[in-house]
Structures are given as C-alpha cells and as structure tokens.
Amino acid sequence: MTTLLGEATGQALRDGAAGPERPSRPRNRRSRRIRYALTVAAFLLPSAVPLAMFTLGPMIGAAWISLTEWNLISPATWVGFENYATLLTDPETGEVFLHTLYYIAGYLPMVYVGGLAIALALNTALRGRTLLRGIYFLPVVTSWIVVALVWRWLLNPANGVVNTVLAFFGIDGPGWWTDPVWAMPSIILASAWKDLGFVMVILLAGLQAIDPELLDAARVDGAGWWRRLFSVILPLLSPATFFVIVISLINGFQVFDQVYAMTGGGPGGATQVVVQQIYDLTFRYGQAGEASALSWMLFAVILAVTLIQIRGQRRWVNYG
Amino acid sequence: MAETTLTAPAPAPEPAPARGLRRRSAAARAALARSVLLHVVIVIGALAMFFPFYWTIVTSLTPGTGLSSTPSLVPSDPGFDAYRQLFADLPFARIVGNSLLLATITTLAQLVTSATAAYAFSRLPFRGRTVVFGIYLATMMIPLQVLVVPLFAELRAWGLVDTYLGALLPTLAAAFGVFLLRQAMNQVPFELDEAAAIDGAGHFRIFWTVVLPNIRPALATLAVFAFMGSWNNFLWPLVVLRSPELQTLPVALAGLQGQYTTQWDVVMAGSVVSILPMLAIYLFAQKYVIQGVANTGLK
Numbered sequence: 001m002t003t004l005l006g007e008a009t010g011q012a013l014r015d016g017a018a019g020p021e022r023p024s025r026p027r028n029r030r031s032r033r034i035r036y037a038l039t040v041a042a043f044l045l046p047s048a049v050p051l052a053m054f055t056l057g058p059m060i061g062a063a064w065i066s067l068t069e070w071n072l073i074s075p076a077t078w079v080g081f082e083n084y085a086t087l088l089t090d091p092e093t094g095e096v097f098l099h100t101l102y103y104i105a106g107y108l109p110m111v112y113v114g115g116l117a118i119a120l121a122l123n124t125a126l127r128g129r130t131l132l133r134g135i136y137f138l139p140v141v142t143s144w145i146v147v148a149l150v151w152r153w154l155l156n157p158a159n160g161v162v163n164t165v166l167a168f169f170g171i172d173g174p175g176w177w178t179d180p181v182w183a184m185p186s187i188i189l190a191s192a193w194k195d196l197g198f199v200m201v202i203l204l205a206g207l208q209a210i211d212p213e214l215l216d217a218a219r220v221d222g223a224g225w226w227r228r229l230f231s232v233i234l235p236l237l238s239p240a241t242f243f244v245i246v247i248s249l250i251n252g253f254q255v256f257d258q259v260y261a262m263t264g265g266g267p268g269g270a271t272q273v274v275v276q277q278i279y280d281l282t283f284r285y286g287q288a289g290e291a292s293a294l295s296w297m298l299f300a301v302i303l304a305v306t307l308i309q310i311r312g313q314r315r316w317v318n319y320g
Numbered sequence: 321m322a323e324t325t326l327t328a329p330a331p332a333p334e335p336a337p338a339r340g341l342r343r344r345s346a347a348a349r350a351a352l353a354r355s356v357l358l359h360v361v362i363v364i365g366a367l368a369m370f371f372p373f374y375w376t377i378v379t380s381l382t383p384g385t386g387l388s389s390t391p392s393l394v395p396s397d398p399g400f401d402a403y404r405q406l407f408a409d410l411p412f413a414r415i416v417g418n419s420l421l422l423a424t425i426t427t428l429a430q431l432v433t434s435a436t437a438a439y440a441f442s443r444l445p446f447r448g449r450t451v452v453f454g455i456y457l458a459t460m461m462i463p464l465q466v467l468v469v470p471l472f473a474e475l476r477a478w479g480l481v482d483t484y485l486g487a488l489l490p491t492l493a494a495a496f497g498v499f500l501l502r503q504a505m506n507q508v509p510f511e512l513d514e515a516a517a518i519d520g521a522g523h524f525r526i527f528w529t530v531v532l533p534n535i536r537p538a539l540a541t542l543a544v545f546a547f548m549g550s551w552n553n554f555l556w557p558l559v560v561l562r563s564p565e566l567q568t569l570p571v572a573l574a575g576l577q578g579q580y581t582t583q584w585d586v587v588m589a590g591s592v593v594s595i596l597p598m599l600a601i602y603l604f605a606q607k608y609v610i611q612g613v614a615n616t617g618l619k
Contacts, residue, residue, distance in 0.1 A: 044437055046433045047433035047437035047456075047493040050433065051493050053489075054467075054489055054490040055467065058470035059462055059466065059470075061474070065470060135366045138370070141599065143551065143594060146594055149573065149577055149591055150376050153587075250460065254464075282468070291469065
C-alpha cells in the first residue's frame, strides 16, 4: 500500500505503524516522487494560480506603485520612499488610523458582548430557537450597501424612525450621520447590527461543544451563574473568542463599504477611515502612489496585529 | 445558560424528598420566572433586529416616501409603484441576472479551488507546506483596496475591463475557503484514507469518495459564504464594470441612492430585491451554515 500512495498517505500511515515498512525499490523512487509532486501540483494549482495572479501579483504591483507618483493615466514617475515619508509626516495619516481604531474599539466589544449574550440565551431550551437564530443571523447575509442605506434611512436626522421615536419620548435626537460627533457611532451601530449574528453563530458553536457535565460539576461545587460563566464557559470558549477577535480585527481595519455608503468619510472627515482615505487618494485626488503606500502601511499593521495575536494565543486560548 | 438548560423543561414533579419540598418549588418558580424573562428579552431583541427589514419593506410599499414623510408603522396607501419604477428606469432585471451569474460561477469555482487546496494542506505533506499555507492565510489579510489599482491596471492591459471575465477572475479562489475546508478535512479521520488506500485508492479517489462526502456541511457553508461574498461584493464590480447593463446589485443600489435621494421608496425597493435571494438561500442552508461553522473547529 505504501507503494501506491508513496509518501503521500503521510503521517497517518507512518504514525499508525501499519505494518512493516516495505523496502522501496530505488528504481521506482524517482518516478514516484515526480508523480507525487504532480499530484500535489494538481491539487494546489487551481487555487495557487488565481491567488498568485490576482492577489500576490497585484500586491507586489502595489508595492511598486507605492514608490512612484502616478495618477492612473500618465506614466508613473519613480519617487522612491517619498510617498511613505509624506504619509508619515502628514497628521491626517494618524487621524485616519485613529478613526479606524475608534471604529474597532466601539464595534468589537458591542458584537462580542452582544453575540455572547444572544448565544448564551439561544443555547438554552428556548421555544422557536431556529427561527430566532435565523432572525439574528439575517443581517449577516445582507450586503453592506443595503445595511448602510437602511440605517441611513432609519437614522435620518430630519425624519428617521429613530429620531421620531426619540421625539415621542421628548428627546431631541442627534443629527446622527450629519453630526461629526455621532457619525462614527452611527456607522458602528449599523456594523454591529449586521455582524452580531455572525459572532453569535461562532460562539453558539463553541458553546455546543462544551460538555454539560463540566457545568453540572461546577454547579455541584456550588458555582453560581457568573462564576460558571467566567470560570468554565469563557475559558472553554476561548478558541471561538480568539477566532472572532482575529477575524473582527482584520475586517475592522478594512472597514469601508458602510463608511462609503453612509458618510463617505464625512462630515468634515469625522469618519475618514484608512480605506476610505486610500479610495479618495486614488479615485478623487489621482494619487495612486500615495494610496498604495498607505495600503501597504495598513497591510503591515494588520499583519503585525494578527501575528501578535497568534503569538499571544498560547497565554489565554485553551484548546482543551 | 446552564441554569435554564437544566431547569427550564422542569416542572416535572418527582416525589420530593421530605426535606426540601418548599424550597424546591420556590426554586422551580424562580427558574420559570427566569425562563419567561429570557424569552421576553430574546424575543424583543429579535424584533429589534428584524425591525430594519420590516421598515425597509414598509418604505418600499409606500409610494412617494421622501425625507419629509412622517414615518408610520403601516403603509398608508400600499403599492408596488416603487418596484415598477425600479424595473422601468433601470435595466433592473439584467442587473439582478448579472449578480446571479457572477455569484453562481464564483461559488462553483471557489468550491473547486478551495476543496482541492484544502486537501493538499490536510493530506499531502510536502516541503514548505506550512509556509505556503501561511502565504494563503496572509492573502486573507490583504485589503481588497490595496489590490484595486494594480488589478485594474492588469485587467485593463488584458482588455478585460467592463467584461464578466474581468469581474470574475479575482474571485475564483479565496483563502477563506481553503482555511474553512482544511479545518473540516482535518477532522475527517485519517484512518478512513488509510482504509481506502489499502483498497487501492489513489489521492483523487480518496479526495472524491472519502474526504468530500465527509465535509458536506463545510462545503455547504462555503457555498453560502462564497455566494454571499459575490452577491454583496461592492468595490471591485464598481471599478471594473462600467456599462449600466453589466452592473451588479450593490453598485446599482449605491447609484440609486445618489439618483433618488428624495425617493426612499425606490431605494428601499431595490434593497428588498437584493435581500430576497440571499434570504432564500440562507433559509435553505441555515442548518448547514451553523453546523459548518461549528465544524470549522476553531482550532
């Protein structure tokens, strides 16, 4: 059997010590290797070719563009690291990163705590669980553009439902996306509404993997609800939590569609996030070089944050 | 969570041990109260979650809704004018068709490219596998916006701007799918391969007859996510598709917002049309999505 699959069957066969290893005939070893390499290539190339051509290639292209001055039309001029220098000395760069962090800082706790609460509730013997899960998940399958349009409409300062309801209670609702103070909270609210269901499903999956006996044991030992939450449930949910945080941070740094459709970065730049800035630099100001430099800076930040998390996961993620 | 799991289906009156009859019933009552409260809270939450959709539908059915209209929970004079206008003013049927076409092809392509790659990362050890997988994962972190300019230049050089192919090519493979399916495949017992190998099966056969049938929920999940990703994709179609008749739904909707700022009924009608197909797919696959995410294993 080892001859059939070559090195292929891999660990399973070797670790399993499935019988004495047959001495392979040297004559065949070479052709077997080639066949194995071809097998690997056949499985890998359908994805590797498009990824190389349409992700990695353009990524390198963006690196080159970042070293030039280019308006997408006339030929690019080489400027070296000037774009990076410009960005690093421009206070606006810090601002757009700060706005992005503001978004993440508002969005992440909201979706995590909200998603956890709903997951805990929906993990109980509740009537109509499936329907309820469906409703909470529904916004996840909706496009950002629709979400942004709907929330723009709901939070419409002049006559939106939210302000109408607030007025009913005698509260003078804010200008939401027209007010620099409330614009980012508006975007965060819409985003959290959209993604709550995604976080809920992942945490629900984590909860269902928890052995009920552990919770029974904790209960017998006299642990109350909060104690069980913090000492049993959350530690066992740490892989799911890790996944949620990694994905949310990657997506959070890339926040764009909802900003584009709700505020376009306004009012007065109050919601100008990194990607909106990249978009504006490219398509509004014709500075593709500077935009690419900012893109690369953003990528470096996302990569660093993700690597730090992966490094740090041993300390708090418990894979049981 | 546990509290209610263990007590909610409770009021099963068993013969009580002499000591705690009163205390038990008090506890049962408290559990019942908690359960009722939980139901109320979760249902109110669900209503709040659903409200924006309800409001979208109401607005779309209220002809002539604009910024000056006062919101009312029930459409005063419901009608489908907004929908009629949508199909009359835009090549809207064609736009819906474009979105369907692109999403279907993207989904099929991603199922193939992700499943084969996942098999390689799960079952075919080769030198540098970890590094290559790391590069795949890294592509997930690349913001699409980083790629837009060079991608556009690339496809322009090939004459593929404003074509379906230009819109499709960058979406054929995605690291997310590879990651998702690899997680699922790692949970398929390697003993199954071993048994198949003993029976003389090669890798293609093991892939097709052993591994794939065992990860159906993950495949269904990926199909939903891939379809959704394409259906909702905004920036790339916006950049690459110029002709109005080639546009996809989100791009057309964003355009509608500019064109009809005062006609929210039309904008919301477009939103309803764009939500419905996703809703249908989700309702159909909901079980798999949740199961599939669970099978991602998060390990």
